[in-house]
Amino acid sequence: MINAPTIILVGPMGAGKTTIGRLLSQQLDREFFDSDRVIEENAGADIPWIFEKEGEEGFRRRETQTLEAMLSEEQQPVVLATGGGIVMKEENRAMLKQQPLVVYLFASVAQQLQRTSKSNNRPLLKQGNPKETLTRLFALRDPLYREVASVIVETDSRHPKTVANKVMDAIKKHLATEV
Numbered sequence: 001m002i003n004a005p006t007i008i009l010v011g012p013m014g015a016g017k018t019t020i021g022r023l024l025s026q027q028l029d030r031e032f033f034d035s036d037r038v039i040e041e042n043a044g045a046d047i048p049w050i051f052e053k054e055g056e057e058g059f060r061r062r063e064t065q066t067l068e069a070m071l072s073e074e075q076q077p078v079v080l081a082t083g084g085g086i087v088m089k090e091e092n093r094a095m096l097k098q099q100p101l102v103v104y105l106f107a108s109v110a111q112q113l114q115r116t117s118k119s120n121n122r123p124l125l126k127q128g129n130p131k132e133t134l135t136r137l138f139a140l141r142d143p144l145y146r147e148v149a150s151v152i153v154e155t156d157s158r159h160p161k162t163v164a165n166k167v168m169d170a171i172k173k174h175l176a177t178e179v
């Protein structure tokens with residue numbers, strides 16, 4: 001695992017990319033980045049503010065720039081959590097497909113709904129019915145997460161530490177079959 005490349009986590013809102021990514025980075029003693037947080041730091045504003053002032057399109061532009069910068073930098077392997085909509089742009093998918101280790105954290109819509117209901121900082125869930133929105137986004141995005149991922153890990157009804165261990169096991173298995 002010491003030689004494992006950068007681990008990139010993709011999946012829907014509430015899959016646990018941020019939570020699991022942080023745990024993995026601790027276990028591997030690596031730096032952790034979250035594209036949502038990097039976007040906020042660079043903008044000097046939070047995601048709801050960016051959506052309000054620049055629209056989703058403005059946020060997506062920032063997201064692509066951030067992904068590009070993070071993947072092109074000459075760097076040590078890190079753990080990178082992405083935003084739930086990272087796969088919406090073709091150019092982002094092309095960048096992700098070039099990466100050796102992209103993990104799709106799968107969560108059912110019911111589980112996404114439960115996990116996202118606790119916070120209020122996801123602009124796409126603030127309009128309309130969250131269950132309908134998550135269902136629509138899942139239909140659109142699940143095939144795209146699968147398109148870019150080398151490993152898929154189910155997260156429903158599992159404690160974050162269990163999910164992190166499952167990701168580690170799945171990565172080891174994937175790397176062993178690669179060589």
Ligand SMILES: Nc1ncnc2c1ncn2[C@@H]1O[C@H](COP(=O)(O)OP(=O)(O)OP(=O)(O)O)[C@@H](O)[C@H]1O
Nearest residue numbers: 012013014015016017018019083084115158159160
């Ligand atoms: N396996 C899990 N079991 C229980 N709760 C979880 C699990 N994974 C994440 N959570 C909780 O669900 C919420 C959402 O998780 P998190 O922010 O990590 O999701 P995310 O995939 O990063 O979402 P986003 O795409 O919006 O950034 C948090 O409150 C977190 O503590």
Ligand SMILES: O=C(O)C1=C[C@@H](O)[C@@H](O)[C@H](O)C1
Nearest residue numbers: 013036047083084085122123
């Ligand atoms: O699923 C999405 O499109 C989003 C997920 C979050 O991680 C943030 O990137 C933002 O709220 C948009």
Ligand SMILES: [Mg+2]
Nearest residue numbers: 017018036081
């Ligand atoms: Mg997150």
